[in-house]
Amino acid sequence: MSWELDNANERNKMAPYTFYIPGSDVIDKLRLGDLVKLIFLGESETDGPAGEKMWVEITERYEERFKGVLTNEPYDLKGLKAGQEVTFKVEHICDTQYDDPSSSDWDYYFDMKVVVSRDVLDRREFNFMLRDAPNNDQDSGWSILSGYEEDEYLQDAANLQCISIGVILNMDDSILSIIDERPMCAFERNEDGVFWKIDDYDWDGYLNG
Structure with a gap:
């Protein structure tokens, strides 16, 4: 596989006041058909390493493990295309379609x-x-x-x-x-x-x- 998923939880640990991750209340809401955003890392089609945040539609959930389908067309990553199946875990999720009251804290720290x-x-x-x-x-x-x-x-x-x-x-x-x-x-x-x-x-x- 020419790409991998970045660990959003680890990014948050390294930069807890500038890198947002959804709270547990939001994660608990996730159901089949919901959209979550993941960070895909891999090789660029044009020049070296690349990373892109893209939306994935959840098709299966087993507690903290998920399967989904990529809904975005990658801009520059090799080996990925819209409609591709993706397996991921809670720690890979960096955003969801749900409103998260705690996100206002990150807005303040960033703005x-x-x-x-x-x-x-x-x-x-x-x-x-x-x-x-x-x-x-x-x-x-x-x-x-x-x-x-x-x-x-x-x-x-x-x-x-x-x-x-x-x-x-x-x-x-x-x-x-x-x-x-x-x-x-x-x-x-x-x-x-x-x-x-x-x-x-x-x-x-x-x-x-």
Whole structure:
């Protein structure tokens, strides 16, 4: 077989705040004729490895094992075509046709943006957080730094990026308890690895500097 199914559960474990999988309540609803989305991996018809998310109609279910029929025509994967039978398990399902109340959490983590330094992304570490007034509905107001950046580094806009807050939570979700703090607050990580609020932060210097 020139293709295989990706494990959506494993993807979710690696990126729990940016990779959605349906909750157990949704999985329990699945019946014959329902559509589920799977991730197919294989070789591209044109150039190297490829992956495509496609819908499969369930034709058989045995608890957590399924059979189905591919309803999409693959864009570029070898050895696959619409109407082909597919055997899969719960861990392969990355979406369904059902509304999932929990999906709003992923929407928030994906849509809400933070400003981070490239150093945070390179190190996959952050030790300072500051929340200013948001500029729009998708701007959280948070700026997140590793704590190792020099002033000259931060003055270069190329060293700053706007990303989804879920990417930061994938690194360290201990900040869930503080991400809803009101604007004009600052936190830094102490020697025990815990974020503490900076009560005497120099806001005049920050706002007028």
